[in-house]
Amino acid sequence: MPTEIPLSDGTTLQAELFLPEAPGPAGAVLVVPSIFGSDRGTLTFARRIAEAGHPVLVPTLFQRTDPGPAGFDPDGVSRARARMRTYDREQGLSDLTAAAAFLRARPEVNGIVAHGICFGGHLAAILGQRGVVDSVHTVHGSGIERVAPKAPLPCPLTFHTGSADSTIPPEAIEAISAAWPHAEITMHDGAHHGFAHPGSPAFVSFAYEASVQTLLRDAGRLTDG
Numbered sequence: 001m002p003t004e005i006p007l008s009d010g011t012t013l014q015a016e017l018f019l020p021e022a023p024g025p026a027g028a029v030l031v032v033p034s035i036f037g038s039d040r041g042t043l044t045f046a047r048r049i050a051e052a053g054h055p056v057l058v059p060t061l062f063q064r065t066d067p068g069p070a071g072f073d074p075d076g077v078s079r080a081r082a083r084m085r086t087y088d089r090e091q092g093l094s095d096l097t098a099a100a101a102f103l104r105a106r107p108e109v110n111g112i113v114a115h116g117i118c119f120g121g122h123l124a125a126i127l128g129q130r131g132v133v134d135s136v137h138t139v140h141g142s143g144i145e146r147v148a149p150k151a152p153l154p155c156p157l158t159f160h161t162g163s164a165d166s167t168i169p170p171e172a173i174e175a176i177s178a179a180w181p182h183a184e185i186t187m188h189d190g191a192h193h194g195f196a197h198p199g200s201p202a203f204v205s206f207a208y209e210a211s212v213q214t215l216l217r218d219a220g221r222l223t224d225g
Helices: 040-051 074-085 089-104 120-129 144-150 170-179 205-224
Strands: 002-006 012-018 026-032 056-059 109-117 135-139 157-162 184-188
Touching: 002 089, 012 040, 012 089, 026 040, 026 089, 026 120, 026 205, 040 056, 040 205, 056 089, 089 109, 089 120, 109 120, 109 205, 120 135, 120 144, 135 205, 144 170, 157 205, 170 184, 184 205
Parallel strands: 026 056, 026 109, 109 135, 135 157, 157 184
Antiparallel strands: 002 012, 012 056
């Protein structure tokens, strides 16, 4: 359902909230979208996680500059990349922190997994570094190798990547492993960047399903914990 989250500057953050039928409390998922935003594939994914018993919140990542989903066609890709380049990371992290606080305050919630998709991966990781969330889960999360050496990660990390993902080369994986030895890294053979994003030309169903299962596992651990 459409949701408005109050922000410290007096504005509100638009988001989609998906609640399970069971009353809970349960481990919740804060989805940090890719540069394509809250598109149909991302919202369908969120609905699936909620139907499995976990509250899910999907904030509008680019609300302050260019809200709305972008397509995978050439114009959509150009639009998505442009708003990525102008994204104010600290402002965005402040908005995401408010989203996490909103989610945590709900009676259905018992802990939060930040699920970062592509560009959202490094934002989810920073939320974990700052103790805003209780667990981090990413699919082809870009930029994490640049933030990993800057601070410890005091929570679990599940990281899905593809062997053919040129945006996350082997040295990036090595940097993440060196900084955070507890990270659980799954490499999907032959998968390119975007393999777990429904609608992407790079979508790979087996890798996507594997990532869904580990996210449900991680959220389930918060439910049980």
